[in-house]
Amino acid sequence: MDDIAEFALRMGDNALVLGHRVSEWCGHAPALEEDIALANTALDLIGQARMWLELAGEHLGRTADQLAFTRDAWDFRNLLLVEQPNRDFGVTMTRQFLFDAFHLPLLTALSGSSSPRVAEIALKSAKEATYHLDRSRATVVALGDGTPESHARMRDALDILWPYSGEAFLADDLDTRLVEAGIAPDPSSLRAEWERTVTSALAEATLDAPGSGFFHQGGRDGSRHTEHLGHILTEMQFLQRAYPGAAW
Amino acid sequence: MVTAAQVREWLSEIPDPEIPAVSVTDLGIVREVEARDGSVTVVVTPTYSGCPATAAISLQIDAALRDRGISRVEVQQRLSPPWTTDWISEEGRAKLESHGIAPPNPAGGPRRCPLCRSTSVERVSQFGSTPCKAQWRCRDCLEPFDYFKCL
Structure with a gap:
């Protein structure tokens, strides 16, 4: 597989899997405004996923739909963070914030990519990610610095998700080649900005970042996804698996 | 033979599927129109990447041109430069406001309530109800309203 295709799968699968996860809230959120906000965020992410998977598909001779609906878990290249279950609203918004704080600087850096296709998708997506980060940050602050109940849930959410927050910054051979070709930034170069964003929000939220420096990995190269991804795919891919090629 | 100007005129009559008060040309999503030897190419840019209206708009453009006897129609999508609310025409802004939707404002929030004109919002x-809108409320008339947010 060529490098741009592999990279586009990493970007597209993050957006697709998180978009699907967030869409699971549709009709179930704690307030109407939150329901609408979550649905809109999911919609943006699915739209971004389509652009990235179309780019991957141009290199692989497959459509975005084929890539989304007929690959198996080990072919997915999303971060472990985005496949983690929603659990409660606090976990959902903490996961969103930890991802948005990484996603926006990544998209901003990609806007200057040597690949015009990568740059145009990133530029389009960055505008939407700006709104996502605004909202997820504000929600983390409001709930962390909220009631004893919301504070305790946000603390639990951080404990659950923190070990999945570091994978995004671990560079591998593909990243090295992408950096050399000017296509994408070294993920480790995005870490400082992410830490600044997260540290300042957690301070306002009266939450402490867990101290552990251990991070699970295996999502962005597909070598070891968590068991949750398979469960997402059974639901997301059901129709194309049961009725291959179905269209309407 | 059909001209690009004529095609633009026709496109200005196609409503946005989710905000029918404005046309697709008011929104500034029609980037290019080329008419040559009876075939027409229209280049459109999406508003939000996941906006379901984008696909509907392409279909409507295709159908509207075929209805007018153009048999060779191509609707292309172009991402770059990305759409911005700065491309909404003055006429489009006025139509939005008269439809009860506050037009985008560089300050990041509506200039006034589209219903009673109060600036206390x-x-x-x-x-909001579509990816392009936020929900606001007027402190004077107390009515909620949509704000077309800047992008």
Whole structure:
């Protein structure tokens, strides 16, 4: 597989899997405004996923739909963070914030990519990610610095998700080649900005970042996804698996 | 033979599927129109990447041109430069406001309530009934309203 295709799968699968996860809230959120906000965020992410998977598909001779609906878990290249279950609203918004704080600087850096296709998708997506980060940050602050109940849930959410927050910054051979070709930034170069964003929000939220420096990995190269991804795919891919090629 | 100007005129009559008060040309999503030897190419740019209206708009453009006897129609999508609310025409802004939707404003929030014109307004949610809108409320007439947010 060529490098741009592999990279586009990493970007597209993050957006697709998180978009699907967030869409699971549709009709179930704690307030109407939150329901609408979550649905809109999911919609943006699915739209971004389509652009990235179309780019991957141009290199692989497959459509975005084929890539989304007929690959198996080990072919997915999303971060472990985005496949983690929603659990409660606090976990959902903490996961969103930890991802948005990484996603926006990544998209901003990609806007200057040597690949015009990568740059145009990133530029389009960055505008939407700006709104996502605004909202997820504000929600983390409001709930962390909220009631004893919301504070305790946000603390639990951080404990659950923190070990999945570091994978995004671990560079591998593909990243090295992408950096050399000017296509994408070294993920480790995005870490400082992410830490600044997260540290300042957690301070306002009266939450402490867990101290552990251990991070699970295996999502962005597909070598070891968590068991949750398979469960997402059974639901997301059901129709194309049961009725291959179905269209309407 | 059909001209690009004529095609633009026709496109200005196609309503946005989710905000029918404005046309697709008011929104500034029609980037290029080329008419040559009876075939027409229209280049459109999406508003939000996941906006379901984008696909509907392409279909409507295709159908509207075929209805007018153009048999060779191509609707292309172009991402770059990305759409911005700065491309909404003055006419489009006025139509939005008269339809009860506050037009985008560089300050990041509506200039006034589209219903009673009060400038005392507050945000309810950064997200609204479609990806392009936020929910606001007027502190004077107390009515909630949509704000077309800047992008």
